Amino acid sequence: MKWIPALSKRTMFTYFILFFLLYLFYVLNTCLVDERKYTFKLFSLKRLSTYKSVSRRFAALLGFSHRRTYMRLRQPNMVPTKRLPDALVIGVKKCGTRALLEFLRLHPDVRAAGSEVHFFDKFYHKGFEWYRDKMPPTLEGQITMEKTPSYWVTRSAPRRVYAMNPSVKLLVVVRDPVTRAISDYTQSASKRPSLPRFEDLALVNSTVGWGGVWSVVDASWPPVRLGIYARPLRRWLRRFPRSRILLISGERLVVDPAFEMARVQDFLGLKLVITEKHFYFNSTKGFPCLLKSESRPTPHCLGKTKGRSHPHIDPVAIERLREFYRPYNEKFYELSGTNFEWP
Ligand SMILES: Nc1ncnc2c1ncn2[C@@H]1O[C@H](COP(=O)(O)OS(=O)(=O)O)[C@@H](OP(=O)(O)O)[C@H]1O
Numbered sequence: 481m482k483w484i485p486a487l488s489k490r491t492m493f494t495y496f497i498l499f500f501l502l503y504l505f506y507v508l509n510t511c512l513v514d515e516r517k518y519t520f521k522l523f524s525l526k527r528l529s530t531y532k533s534v535s536r537r538f539a540a541l542l543g544f545s546h547r548r549t550y551m552r553l554r555q556p557n558m559v560p561t562k563r564l565p566d567a568l569v570i571g572v573k574k575c576g577t578r579a580l581l582e583f584l585r586l587h588p589d590v591r592a593a594g595s596e597v598h599f600f601d602k603f604y605h606k607g608f609e610w611y612r613d614k615m616p617p618t619l620e621g622q623i624t625m626e627k628t629p630s631y632w633v634t635r636s637a638p639r640r641v642y643a644m645n646p647s648v649k650l651l652v653v654v655r656d657p658v659t660r661a662i663s664d665y666t667q668s669a670s671k672r673p674s675l676p677r678f679e680d681l682a683l684v685n686s687t688v689g690w691g692g693v694w695s696v697v698d699a700s701w702p703p704v705r706l707g708i709y710a711r712p713l714r715r716w717l718r719r720f721p722r723s724r725i726l727l728i729s730g731e732r733l734v735v736d737p738a739f740e741m742a743r744v745q746d747f748l749g750l751k752l753v754i755t756e757k758h759f760y761f762n763s764t765k766g767f768p769c770l771l772k773s774e775s776r777p778t779p780h781c782l783g784k785t786k787g788r789s790h791p792h793i794d795p796v797a798i799e800r801l802r803e804f805y806r807p808y809n810e811k812f813y814e815l816s817g818t819n820f821e822w823p
Pocket residue numbers: 572573574575576577578579629662663664666730733734767768769782785786787788789
């Protein structure tokens with residue numbers, strides 16, 4: 481212990497300062513380590529909010545202040561995390577599912593995967609970890625969402641969705657099945673210009689009893705089959721109560737988006753944020769578009785593939801299709817408890 485008096489006061493003070501700086505450096509690094517990934521975050525002006533929270537943690541670790549804030553930040557749900565969806569847009573193809581999701585994204589409490597994930601139909605074998613990783617990070621109180629219209633007609637989807645979360649909320653956009661079929665056909669024809677006429681695919685010749693030929697609706701053609709909404713709805717209702725499934729009118733989503741979005745926000749338990757002040761009708765496009773918002777600084781419409789002009793269809797074929805769908809629509813109104821009043 482002889483060496484202690486040998487140290488001058490000045491040397492001891494220098495050592496003290498050095499140790500203190502070392503301690504500060506250690507504490508700062510501890511704060512900068514991402515709690516989930518254990519990687520160091522580099523300083524950048526864009527990360528101002530990160531530094532704000534880091535400074536709070538730093539102060540708290542030093543025992544200065546912000547103790548309560550620090551404790552709050554320590555809770556895992558204050559850090560945005562990827563979660564399995566709380567709500568799904570499960571269908572129906574070509575009924576306005578993209579519009580619904582884009583409108584919902586205006587809500588600060590909604591975070592949705594940008595593209596269709598196709599987990600419950602194509603990638604179920606990849607497991608829930610894979611699915612969760614496709615989701616955007618959300619904060620506690622925010623809703624995680626995804627839309628894949630093909631879930632509606634995937635036979636195993638209701639069981640799989642139920643296995644993920646029996647309390648999940650399901651949204652289904654439906655539209656007059658005749659217009660839906662034409663929209664579906666228009667999309668295919670835009671990719672394959674050599675596609676036969678709609679009328680030739682939707683109607684097939686059938687021989688009737690007395691040897692005559694009569695054209696009947698081809699219910700096996702996917703654009704026609706998909707418009708029989710009663711069958712998939714029955715399958716979903718076997719797993720989920722009607723109160724967990726919201727049916728949205730594709731027609732009203734176009735003529736009165738604010739009204740339909742109020743129903744959606746209510747169903748999802750969100751505060752009413754998306755109102756008529758978010759929309760304007762773009763007469764060139766013939767559809768409602770979005771006014772500038774917090775998330776987008778300029779007004780914008782959905783892309784070119786949404787709201788295409790449809791080819792002229794022979795009114796006789798249209799009438800045949802209407803007759804074909806009528807009993808299925810009635811069944812659908814009965815099951816859903818809503819009369820959509822399609823012609
Ligand atoms: N606001 C707005 N802007 C543009 N389009 C709108 C809008 N609201 C509803 N729609 C209708 O949405 C139809 C496309 O439906 P989906 O988004 O479900 O298509 S898809 O299944 O995802 O391919 C699309 O069908 P088409 O008109 O045949 O292109 C539109 O009729």
